[in-house]
Amino acid sequence: MNKPDSTTDTVTAALIVIGEEILSGRTRDENISHIARYLTEIGIALQEVRVVRDVEAEIVAAVNALRPRYTYVFTTGGIGPTHDDVTTDAIASAFGVGVEIDPRAVEAMRRGYSGLELTPARLRMARIPYGADLVDNPVSRAPGFMLGNVIVMAGIPRIMQVMLDAVAPRLKKGRPMRSRSIRIEAPEGDVAPGLAAIQAAHADVQIGSYPFFEKSKLGTYVVLRSVDDAALDRVHGALSELIAKERFKASESEADGKS
Amino acid sequence: MNKPDSTTDTVTAALIVIGEEILSGRTRDENISHIARYLTEIGIALQEVRVVRDVEAEIVAAVNALRPRYTYVFTTGGIGPTHDDVTTDAIASAFGVGVEIDPRAVEAMRRGYSGLELTPARLRMARIPYGADLVDNPVSRAPGFMLGNVIVMAGIPRIMQVMLDAVAPRLKKGRPMRSRSIRIEAPEGDVAPGLAAIQAAHADVQIGSYPFFEKSKLGTYVVLRSVDDAALDRVHGALSELIAKERFKASESEADGKS
Numbered sequence: 001m002n003k004p005d006s007t008t009d010t011v012t013a014a015l016i017v018i019g020e021e022i023l024s025g026r027t028r029d030e031n032i033s034h035i036a037r038y039l040t041e042i043g044i045a046l047q048e049v050r051v052v053r054d055v056e057a058e059i060v061a062a063v064n065a066l067r068p069r070y071t072y073v074f075t076t077g078g079i080g081p082t083h084d085d086v087t088t089d090a091i092a093s094a095f096g097v098g099v100e101i102d103p104r105a106v107e108a109m110r111r112g113y114s115g116l117e118l119t120p121a122r123l124r125m126a127r128i129p130y131g132a133d134l135v136d137n138p139v140s141r142a143p144g145f146m147l148g149n150v151i152v153m154a155g156i157p158r159i160m161q162v163m164l165d166a167v168a169p170r171l172k173k174g175r176p177m178r179s180r181s182i183r184i185e186a187p188e189g190d191v192a193p194g195l196a197a198i199q200a201a202h203a204d205v206q207i208g209s210y211p212f213f214e215k216s217k218l219g220t221y222v223v224l225r226s227v228d229d230a231a232l233d234r235v236h237g238a239l240s241e242l243i244a245k246e247r248f249k250a251s252e253s254e255a256d257g258k259s
Numbered sequence: 260m261n262k263p264d265s266t267t268d269t270v271t272a273a274l275i276v277i278g279e280e281i282l283s284g285r286t287r288d289e290n291i292s293h294i295a296r297y298l299t300e301i302g303i304a305l306q307e308v309r310v311v312r313d314v315e316a317e318i319v320a321a322v323n324a325l326r327p328r329y330t331y332v333f334t335t336g337g338i339g340p341t342h343d344d345v346t347t348d349a350i351a352s353a354f355g356v357g358v359e360i361d362p363r364a365v366e367a368m369r370r371g372y373s374g375l376e377l378t379p380a381r382l383r384m385a386r387i388p389y390g391a392d393l394v395d396n397p398v399s400r401a402p403g404f405m406l407g408n409v410i411v412m413a414g415i416p417r418i419m420q421v422m423l424d425a426v427a428p429r430l431k432k433g434r435p436m437r438s439r440s441i442r443i444e445a446p447e448g449d450v451a452p453g454l455a456a457i458q459a460a461h462a463d464v465q466i467g468s469y470p471f472f473e474k475s476k477l478g479t480y481v482v483l484r485s486v487d488d489a490a491l492d493r494v495h496g497a498l499s500e501l502i503a504k505e506r507f508k509a510s511e512s513e514a515d516g517k518s
Contacts, residue, residue, distance in 0.1 A: 025297075033281075036281065047312060048309065049276075051309075052307055058307070083468075192340045200342075210280065
């Protein structure tokens with residue numbers, strides 16, 4: 001499941017965002033950026049995201065393609081009570097297991113749904129695949145679940161976020177990715193050759209280059225990423241030498257926490 | 260390439276967003292929602308999105324998985340001048356063709372890059388796979404390209420958007436998806452059974468249900484989508500009957516253009 005990284009045992013993840021409303025443009029997805037930042041902070045490397053329709057076959061295909069490749073697969077969306085919520089059945093189908101109303105889920109919902117009747121429609125949300133563990137939902141009570149290495153969460157951002165908080169303690173974490181941002185007041189094209197040389201000499205640090213345009217001038221953010229602070233220092237040093245040699249104007253970005 | 264829809268010839272698309280910075284959470288992607296809305300408006304159905312790293316093998320795998328399945332595949336990102344821009348080589352590799360500096364691209368860049376030297380690094384952006392058509396970039400001049408049914412664009416939103424405008428006239432369009440939004444002041448669970456019955460009776464209209472929480476009350480947006488106005492009217496009528504029967508409080512959402 002884990003693709004070993006040559007420098008460290010990396011804990012990896014993929015995310016499947018389930019929702020026609022994102023593909024139609026009706027809803028702008030917030031979950032990808034939240035989950036990406038969250039996982040980076042706890043040392044899990046998100047390496048692929050797929051956005052698919054609320055179609056069982058699509059979800060099954062994505063789940064089965066991704067779960068052998070990554071330590072964890074997260075899904076968002078499609079676990080509500082309506083006919084277009086097909087994720088639970090899709091996950092069960094992907095694993096070849098059955099689905100039934102889970103008494104633990106019913107209990108969680110009974111505690112939370114005071115005043116609202118647990119109708120058959122609502123009880124759809126207590127349908128959980130065999131063998132799954134529940135993921136707590138303190139906001140609206142209908143739980144998410146984890147089956148094998150697949151964590152199935154709500155699509156509504158507020159609810160997804162509490163489910164992610166609830167499941168995070170159970171997950172393996174890798175060494176957190178550390179990053180440094182250096183802002184260079186020169187166009188990418190001018191920075192590129194020197195940067196390529198540094199990257200070639202330092203395979204253990206990811207060097208990303210992000211152009212920007214401000215006050216009619218082209219500039220470049222260089223972002224260094226590694227789990228290893230010493231390696232980061234080495235590359236940071238090499239970059240400082242490049243900047244001095246080329247007489248670039250440059251500054252450290254604030255530790256913006258961004259990776 | 261086209262998966263024929265049972266009700267109409269649908270023009271479909273997938274999008275590959277190439278960028279480590281989105282997977283790390285450093286950058287929040289804007290391109291998915293822009294492209295999703297844009298394609299919906301011109302009658303192209305976006306059916307899958309993948310976000311992958313700036314790794315040639317990942318891009319090749321995604322391109323080759325998606326290009327037989329959809330009418331068009333769009334990519335964003337990775338066509339700049341730096342070492343981490345590997346998209347052009349990946350696309351060429353996916354198609355099994357060579358790459359070389361394209362005189363048409365050099366000419367476009369020469370016209371635009373007044374004052375900036377066309378260094379070897381910048382000329383990387385004039386490397387185009389054999390057989391590709393160029394996609395104009397009036398903002399920063401380095402062109403995108405189209406090879407087969409794959410349209411390769413910049414990652415920077417402003418530049419991607421003008422490339423999409425430039426290529427759109429060349430694309431086949433389907434019948435635009437039309438939509439209606441009805442806001443129901445009742446929780447999804449209460450709406451679900453009646454909605455399921457309507458969906459079962461009307462396969463030619465997509466019915467989506469989106470819960471919301473406002474002023475301590477649960478509500479549900481129902482979104483009806485179809486290329487066929489008459490079918491929409493039928494389902495809208497059935498929904499109005501359901502609302503009356505269940506005595507839900509409901510209102511039409513403004514024609515918000517959202518699908």
